[in-house]
Every structure is written in C-alpha cells, then in structure tokens.
Amino acid sequence: MRTGLKLVNRTASLLRRLAVLAALAVFMPRQANADAEQGDLTRGRSDAPTRVVYTPTAFTLEPGRTRITVSDLSVFGIEHGFDEFLQVDFQSALPILFFGGSLWLKSTHAFTEHVRFGAYAVGCLTWSYDPEFVAGITRFLQFFGGGLVLSLGTEDLFVSLSASAFAFYGRLSESGATAESAGEHSSISPGHGWLALPGAGLSWRPVRRVSLSIEASNVVADFAEPGRVWVVIPGVRFMGDVSFVEVAAVAPIFRGVEKIMIYMPLGFPYVSFGYGF
Numbered sequence: 001m002r003t004g005l006k007l008v009n010r011t012a013s014l015l016r017r018l019a020v021l022a023a024l025a026v027f028m029p030r031q032a033n034a035d036a037e038q039g040d041l042t043r044g045r046s047d048a049p050t051r052v053v054y055t056p057t058a059f060t061l062e063p064g065r066t067r068i069t070v071s072d073l074s075v076f077g078i079e080h081g082f083d084e085f086l087q088v089d090f091q092s093a094l095p096i097l098f099f100g101g102s103l104w105l106k107s108t109h110a111f112t113e114h115v116r117f118g119a120y121a122v123g124c125l126t127w128s129y130d131p132e133f134v135a136g137i138t139r140f141l142q143f144f145g146g147g148l149v150l151s152l153g154t155e156d157l158f159v160s161l162s163a164s165a166f167a168f169y170g171r172l173s174e175s176g177a178t179a180e181s182a183g184e185h186s187s188i189s190p191g192h193g194w195l196a197l198p199g200a201g202l203s204w205r206p207v208r209r210v211s212l213s214i215e216a217s218n219v220v221a222d223f224a225e226p227g228r229v230w231v232v233i234p235g236v237r238f239m240g241d242v243s244f245v246e247v248a249a250v251a252p253i254f255r256g257v258e259k260i261m262i263y264m265p266l267g268f269p270y271v272s273f274g275y276g277f
Helices: 002-027 032-036
Strands: 066-071 075-083 086-093 098-112 115-128 139-154 157-173 188-207 210-218 230-239 243-253 268-276
Touching: 115 157, 139 188
Parallel strands: none
Antiparallel strands: 066 075, 066 268, 075 086, 086 098, 098 115, 115 139, 139 157, 157 188, 188 210, 210 230, 230 243, 243 268
C-alpha cells in the first residue's frame, strides 16, 4: 500500500514539473510585438475551447485545423475541424496490456453570436490482456452513446450546460484464475450497464495566454444513486501561438472520499499538452 502511494505521489510530482516546463516553453513569445498589444485576444491555432476541461462544448476547431493532444503522458488524441459546425476526434492510449480507442463526432449550430448548440456521438472499443490470467483469456469493453451541449457566451467567456448518456458492455473473468491454475476452467460472463453525466462548466480567458475553467458532473448510473457521486475538475490553460499546456485536478466527491483524498487533497492531477496546425 505504501509503495503504491509513493508511486502515485512521485508520478504526480513528475507531471507537475513537466507542466511547469511546458508552460514556460509556451509563454516564450514567437512574436514580441504581438504580446505587446493591449487587449489582443486573438486566438491561435491550438486554443479553440472545444472542451471545458474534458467535457465537450458547442465550439469547434476552425475548418481545416487539426490539433494533437497528449494527456497524462499516456492518452493521445487528434481533433480535426471539417467545417465550421463539424468536428471529429479520435483518442487512444499507450498499448500497455490493452488496445483500443474512441471516436467522437460533434456537430454544432450557432443560433446567435452568443448561443451555440451541439450534439455529439461517441463509440469506444478496447481489448485487454492480463498476464496474471489464464493464457488466451481476453477481456473487452465497448461503450457507445452521446450527448447534447448548450454553450452561452463567446470563446473568451462562456458557460456550458451538457447532458450525456452511455451504454457499455464487457466480458470479464469471474474466477480471477492465474497462470498457475491454467489447467482449471475459468468462467467468462458478460457485464453491461449504463451511465449518464449531466453537468455544467465555466471558462474565462482574462488575458491572451491564459484561460481558467471549471466543470462539474453528476454521475448517474445503474451502480450509483443520483446526487451521490460528483466529479469536479478545475483547470488552467497556458496558450501559445500553436501549442498549449493545461493543468487540472480531478476531484471526486462522494461519501468516504476523504480516505482517498487525504493523500491528494487537490485531486488527481490531469495534465494535457496540445499542438495545433
């Protein structure tokens, strides 16, 4: 237990240091006179607020723009704006003990300059293999769903209201048989369920290079009663002309969470790097 906590703390410390270094790199001006202009909030190629922190917004990348992101040094994503109201995202992770990815398709419509509505669909499929289990046993998880989002305001100051729902299906080993018991039969049974995430978010960009965001979602599922589990994610994004770094903290809220958060009072670190072109 102590070894695991030490590993988590060291990982969090490493992510914080990398975030500081990346923030310093982002702030190095490519055009000295551009930052000298007072009140210049012109956005670069990397900082379109397509998400509050993680929850999608009703904003999209400019047509023809592409952005690559890396989160917590393990999850990779690529976003592309096909036109003003259509964006496609793909996310995957390092293939360590599992393979897979998710595909996001988002379409938006601007009713006015300050009112935008969006809808998105998500599909994900993963396969995992654990060497502790009997050779040949593969576990997989697939989920699909989507959501609606309403963003009120401009890209520099907006509120987003969202609601999403997902259904998932997987096959897991019940027996937990190890390689030492390879001769024994290990039963495999399916599992399925659903998950809904109503939530809200706020984002404000007080200066050209920095934006502050916070989002909160209520976890409603067949394994959690409504209102019992919340997830709050505050974050700050440092933006350059073509790149950004975002530092956030994922803070779950439920009964008994203090036993976990005593080791990470600010929440679980979530650091993202992005490059747009």
